[in-house]
Amino acid sequence: MKKLVRAYFQEAKWYHGNTVPRMEEYMKNGIETSVIPNLTAASWLGMGDEATKETFKWIITQPSILIPSSIIxxxxxxxxxxxxxxxxxDVAFGIECYMNEYDATKEEAYMGIRKIIEKNWKDLNQQWLKPITVPRILLMTYSA
Structure with a gap:
């Protein structure tokens, strides 16, 4: 929750400062504001023996398997x-960041964002093929 609140605060600073961040900065902040890490951890509550203290510590580290789904x-x-x-x-959102950084039209920004989404789908599928230290059943709560 602390990471999420800090990310929302960053968005508020961009908004009130009338600032459009670089795409990379926006995406890094967007991992948290997607709420995927929070929803994933919250979905583990009450899941029994698989949701151990170690799995909650693991998710706090922002594991690479959660990043593509958060960006998507x-x-x-x-x-x-x-x-x-x-x-x-509003000023701090992906389309405007893309348009500003790449001097793109709205249509070009939509196409560019869709390419980023497609790349992250591929990354997510590759992450699923790698071994992980938590039970896969826990990760199925956010990917279904």
């Missing part, structure tokens, strides 16, 4: 909410 969720949300965010005056 963040950017898909950005695509869907883009027009509404413009109407209310």
């Amino acid at each position: 969720a963040r950017l898909l949300n950005d695509i869907v909410t883009h027009e509404r965010e413009i109407e209310r005056g």
Whole structure:
């Protein structure tokens, strides 16, 4: 929760400072604001013997298997909410960051963001093939 609140605070600073961050900075912050790490950990509550103290310590380390799904969720949300965010005056979201950094049109930004999403789907699938130290049943709660 602390990481999530800090990430929301960063977005608030961007908003109130009328700042559009670089895409890399936005994506790093977006891993937390996607809420995937929080939802994954919360879904483990009450899952029995598989959800041990060690698995909760593991998820706090921001394991690489959660990063692609977090980026996918963040950017898909950005695509869907883009027009509404413009109407209310937001500045720190993926489409605007992409347009600003790459001097792209809105359509080019949508295509570029979709390519990033596609790359992260491939990364997520590759991560699933690697051995991990937590029971896979726990990770199935966020990937289904």
